[in-house]
Amino acid sequence: MPSASLIKEFEAIIGKENVFTSEPDRQSYAYDSAVLDQVVPALVLRPTETEQLGKLVKLCYENDHPITVRGAGTNLSGGTIPDKREGIVILTNSLNKIIEINEQDLYAVVEPGVVTAKFAAEVAKRGLFYPPDPGSQAVSTLGGNVAENAGGLRGLKYGVTKDYVMGIEFFDVNGGLVKTGSRTVKCVTGYNLAGLMAASEGTLGVFSQITLKLVPPPKASKAMMAVFDDVNKASEAVAAIIAAHVVPCTLEFMDKSSINYVEDFTKAGLPREAAAILLIEVDGHPAQVEDDAATVVKALNASGATEVHVAKDAAEKFKLWEARRNALPALARARATTVLEDATVPRSQIPAMVKAINDIAKKHNIAIGTFGHAGDGNLHPTILCDRRDKHEFERVESAVDEIFDVALSLHGTLSGEHGIGLAKSKWMEKETSKATIEYSRNMKRAIDPKYILNPGKIIGA
Amino acid sequence: MPSASLIKEFEAIIGKENVFTSEPDRQSYAYDSAVLDQVVPALVLRPTETEQLGKLVKLCYENDHPITVRGAGTNLSGGTIPDKREGIVILTNSLNKIIEINEQDLYAVVEPGVVTAKFAAEVAKRGLFYPPDPGSQAVSTLGGNVAENAGGLRGLKYGVTKDYVMGIEFFDVNGGLVKTGSRTVKCVTGYNLAGLMAASEGTLGVFSQITLKLVPPPKASKAMMAVFDDVNKASEAVAAIIAAHVVPCTLEFMDKSSINYVEDFTKAGLPREAAAILLIEVDGHPAQVEDDAATVVKALNASGATEVHVAKDAAEKFKLWEARRNALPALARARATTVLEDATVPRSQIPAMVKAINDIAKKHNIAIGTFGHAGDGNLHPTILCDRRDKHEFERVESAVDEIFDVALSLHGTLSGEHGIGLAKSKWMEKETSKATIEYSRNMKRAIDPKYILNPGKIIGA
Structure with missing residues (x-):
């Protein structure tokens, strides 16, 4: 816990009501959405004006307190877990103008x-x-x-x-x-x-x-769903759409297990027997939307979709996307622990990636549902497990290791959008190089010689 | 000149034929497209394989030779002028796969x-x-x-x-x-x-x-020219086009003096009496292009264009853009020295910026032609002068100072696209802050402790 005099200095800047010292208050900011150990911060500060922010940072630096700035704490890689070395959390939720x-x-x-x-x-x-x-x-x-x-x-x-x-x-x-x-x-x-x-x-x-x-909004859009009895055919369809020079605003993938978990959860009428579905939306000028939708339907059929359903109105469109939005909640409720990964590959490598994920799941006897952004190769293999089961969780950790290895071997990346944080920093050198880590650490050290700005994230301690 | 033994080491890496020591060879790389003093490099190296590059950099670093990597040397801010401290130029023109x-x-x-x-x-x-x-x-x-x-x-x-x-x-x-x-x-x-x-x-x-x-190419495009008897009306037209949610792929501006210099040069039939012209191209799906072009024409007329000419075919389109492409060559041939600036403002500030540029030109009795990218507020006030005329060039330097001050007062920036290099580093703090320069210098020092990577550029020495 910071000294009483330092707490008084913080209170002088942001007011007593914005300095949180009690255990239950601090406990609320000990974790984020990653599956990692909690760390209770030594103090939580809530500035209400950006001018106060600079003063807080300076004071933390002078007193050697690591800072973790926290928005909503939704990140999936431990980026907002405070530092063990008397870490202070600074909340931004009152800096919301x-x-x-x-x-x-x-x-x-x-x-x-x-x-x-x-x-x-x-x-x-x-x-x-x-x-x-x-x-x-x-x-x-x-x-x-x-x-x-x-x-x-x-x-x-x-x-x-x-x-x-x-x-x-x-x-x-x-x-x-x-x-x-x-x-x-x-x-x-x-x-x-x-x-x-x-x-x-x-x-x-x-x-x-x-x-x-900001940009002007698209004037029109159209959504559709395609059903496949083979993951490879779904992936061929993705390639065929891009080859036809259509760039959909969304091009989403769900595998058989994701479909079934969603269906258990929502009874939305998704095709339980399908190997995969694609959910696609095109947007832009109304005439372009018509043309693009027709091109996409053609590509889907040519790639062997067993069913293509184009949403007729806003309600149908909403229903299609609801299935996708429910993918994570549906998977998450199946078991106590959800490990949501985001290994990403060039989109042409999706079939290889999906096959590898399924092989890895079988090998380690764990449940993985895969959904995600097929258009940009950003898949979310989601491992359903119970962290309290040590033996199972060891198998999960081995599986994650192997998923990363496959992604990198396919010219992919460790993280498409979830960040490195604490969760993946140990794999960084595998994707980049020793020189990359050194370069990054030199830069960090020059900017933050005491390592107080969210230490341990990305490049380790 | 580097020592004979060091030159031998360079030759061992890239071959004797790619190490240039003679005065005339080195003289060719003493300048770029900025109006600045030449600096003849101590040596010029031309690697032919990227693997050689790392070895050359390491050797330069170990021997305290500053490096300036040079592509075509077309930059306009002195970014490729070698360092006075026995600077070495590394050419990339053989790394062209x-x-x-x-x-x-x-x-x-x-x-x-x-x-x-x-x-x-x-x-x-x-x-x-x-x-x-x-x-x-x-x-x-x-x-x-x-x-x-x-x-x-x-x-x-x-x-x-x-x-x-x-x-x-x-x-x-x-x-x-x-x-x-x-x-x-x-x-x-x-x-x-x-x-x-x-x-x-x-x-x-x-x-x-x-x-x-890479992206798929647009399927269609349409180009047009609009003539204005008042710069403010041209600028209103730009605002009206954006307000109508059309984002043209190009939206270019030429003022009266640019028009007249181009006309002197090319006799292309541009309207010499116009206060300004806009050259506009929209692209995308054919139906969108039709709609957007109609919206643009409407906006141009509503803003008081005295003439709107839509290119009927590829030849007419080519001719329109030729006028724009000739803007810089036409201005450049008028006098011995061309100072091409790129002070940039939010697009709604273009009328204020153009007015200020014309006032500054009058005040200092110098010739400035202004053309540029109206859509993104990136103007090119181009000062025509003779650097050998000391008195005139002092006035030019004062004018440039004032142009930057106005751009910054309008929430603009020193450089939209030409870079800071040697030419503008002294103004950096005005736009940013002392803390920004310090932060940048700390970062640079950590990455390059001896300051051998193109020293003096952006943040000074």
């Missing part, structure tokens, strides 16, 4: 604690569109989205969070305000630190303000 | 010396599209484009070079190979060093291999 939505210049300026879905809704009210849609968007924050470079269903066509970051202001460890990027579409003034902040998981600076790009 | 164009997974892997236009043409042959189109694309290299984060005419709709960088492999100062990014659409493994490399101007690593995103 949308400072500006500029309709003429197509950008918005926000504080880091703004909730993603609320922001997207505000933007939509002005007739504009903020595309990134991570699965946790209903509660996740934009600061967290940037820190994790959150993806989502629309990644293939619209890109991920970093593609919408125009500028960031952040505090360095001394409480100095670093300004990077601009409100202009083009900016090459100085290093692309805004780009560096994306996916930096709170280890290089504490965000104070974020400028995000 | 396109390693892979992957049509299924929509990416390409290239060496840094591949010429932009050649690459775009190869990609087009496979039925795909690489959108970034910097003005120097006919000779510029992809490595240079990434190092400068080159923009171009298509920035508004398609983004700039960094938006197409999926991954980079680069050498650190010890010759270690750093791997960042992936061949997958989504990747959050480790720091976004690929993003950091964009616009880093060769100061943080030496690129060995670049993975670039």
Whole structure:
């Protein structure tokens, strides 16, 4: 626990009501959505103005307290688990002002604690569109989205969070305000630190303000579902769609076990016998949507889909996507522990990846349901287990190791959108190189000599 | 000049024929396209295999020789001017292999010396599209484009070079190979060093291999020209087009003096009396192109265009764009020295910016022609002068100072796409902050303790 005098200094900055010292309060911020050991923070601070943030960071640095900045704690790799060395959690949920939505210049300026879905809704009210849609968007924050470079269903066509970051202001460890990027579409003034902040998981600076790009919304869209009796055929369909130069806004995959878990959960009428389904949405100009939908249906049929169902109206479309939205909740309720992975491969490697995942599940006698973003090769093999069963969990850990090895052998990556955090840092060198880790550590050490900015994440301690 | 023994070591790596020691050879690499003093390098090296690159970098580092990596030397901010402290130039023009164009997974892997236009043409042959189109694309290299984060005419709709960088492999100062990014659409493994490399101007690593995103090409396009008797009306038209949710692939502006210089040069029939013209192209699905073109024409007329001319065929379209392509060559031939700036503002601030530029030109009695990318607020005020005329050039320097001040006061940026290099580093703190410069310098020092990677650029010495 920090000294009484330091606590008094924090209280002087943000008020007594925003400094949390009690065990139950601190306990609430000991974990995130990753399957990892909890660490109870020594203190929790809730600034209400961004000006206070810099002062808090400086004080933590001067007093050697590691900082973990926390939005909604939805990340899946332990990025918001506090440090064991008297770690302090700084909450951003009261830094939630949308400072500006500029309709003429197509950008918005926000504080880091703004909730993603609320922001997207505000933007939509002005007739504009903020595309990134991570699965946790209903509660996740934009600061967290940037820190994790959150993806989502629309990644293939619209890109991920970093593609919408125009500028960031952040505090360095001394409480100095670093300004990077601009409100202009083009900016090459100085290093692309805004780009560096994306996916930096709170280890290089504490965000104070974020400028995000907006786009005009698509005028029309159309959703459909295709059923396959063979995973390879589903994957061929994905390739055929891209080869026909259609880039759907979403192109989602669910394997047989995901389908059945969802069906157990929702009785939505999904085809239990199918080896896989694809859920696809195309958007854009109405004529383009018609053409693209026709091209997609053709590609699906040519690839051997046993059934193609095009949603006739908004209600049918909603129902299709509800099945996809239920994939994770349905899988999660089957067993006590859900290990949600995001090994990602170039999309042409999906059949090889799905086959390998199924072989690994059999080999280790564990249950894996796989769903995810087929369009961008970002699969979510989801392992259903019970962490309290030591023997089973050892098999799970072996399986995860093997999944990563296969993904890397297929020119893929450890993490498409969930981050490295604590969970995957030990695998980093396998994908990159010793020189990459050294380069990253040198950079980190120069920016944060005492390693107080969310230590242990990405590059280890 | 490096020692004879060091030269022998270089020769052992790349062969005698690729080590240039003679004065005339070295003289060729003493400058780039910025108006700055020349610096003749101590030595010029031309590796022919990327494996050699790491060895050269290591040797330079061990022997304290600053390195400036050079593609085509087209940059406009002194980014490729060698260091005075026995600087060595490393040429990338023999590292020009396109390693892979992957049509299924929509990416390409290239060496840094591949010429932009050649690459775009190869990609087009496979039925795909690489959108970034910097003005120097006919000779510029992809490595240079990434190092400068080159923009171009298509920035508004398609983004700039960094938006197409999926991954980079680069050498650190010890010759270690750093791997960042992936061949997958989504990747959050480790720091976004690929993003950091964009616009880093060769100061943080030496690129060995670049993975670039490709997209399907638009199926149709339509170009048009609008004539205005008032700059404000042209700018209102830009705002009206965006407000109507049309995002043209190009939306270009030329002021009266640019028009007249082009007309002197080409006799293309441009309207000499016009205060400004806009050149616009929309692309996409054929039906969308029709709709968008109609919306644009309506916006142009409603904003008071005195004439709107839609290109009827490819030949007319070519002629329209030829006028724009001739803007810089036409301006450049008017006087001995051309200072091409790229101060950039949010697009709604274009009228204020154009007015300020004209006031500054009058105040300092200098000639400025302004053209550029109206859609993204990236203007090119081009000062026509003679650097040998000391008095005039002092006035030019004062004018440039004032142009930057105005751009910053309008929430703009010092450089939209030309880079900071040597030319603008002294202004960096004005746009960012002392903490930003310190943060950047700490980072640079950690990565390159001897400051041998293109020293002096961006953040000064």
